Amino acid sequence: MKNSILANYVFRWKRDKAIVLGFGLFYNYSYSQNAYYITNFDNISIDSYARRDINKGEEIRVNYNGNPRDTSSLWFDVIN
Numbered sequence: 001m002k003n004s005i006l007a008n009y010v011f012r013w014k015r016d017k018a019i020v021l022g023f024g025l026f027y028n029y030s031y032s033q034n035a036y037y038i039t040n041f042d043n044i045s046i047d048s049y050a051r052r053d054i055n056k057g058e059e060i061r062v063n064y065n066g067n068p069r070d071t072s073s074l075w076f077d078v079i080n
Contacts, residue, residue, distance in 0.1 A: 011046065013039065020046055029074070030061035036068050 009025075010017045018039075024046060027035065037048045051068070054060060065072060 011039070014041065018046070024048060027060045027062045029064045031063065031071050033061045033063045033068055034058070035060050035062050037062055 006019060009019055011020065012018075024037070027037075027048065034052055034054050035048055035050050037046050040047050048060075048062070050060075063070060064074060
């Protein structure tokens with residue numbers, strides 16, 4: 001996977017790695033996010049939650065770092 005575009009979409013999953021599927025593929029990254037996710041190891045899922053009401057037509061934005069307060073840099077430039 002290292003040499004594939006998929007490497008950009010991998011999440012840490014304990015000692016392994018996971019790729020988000022379903023609607024999670026459409027969530028954009030932002031430091032001013034309106035949603036967040038929690039890795040649910042017991043349910044083998046990544047659960048997403050709104051931080052506030054999200055208006056119709058508004059994109060869903062999460063912090064890919066996992067912690068909404070984590071503003072460390074990523075592998076791409078962030079535009080807010």
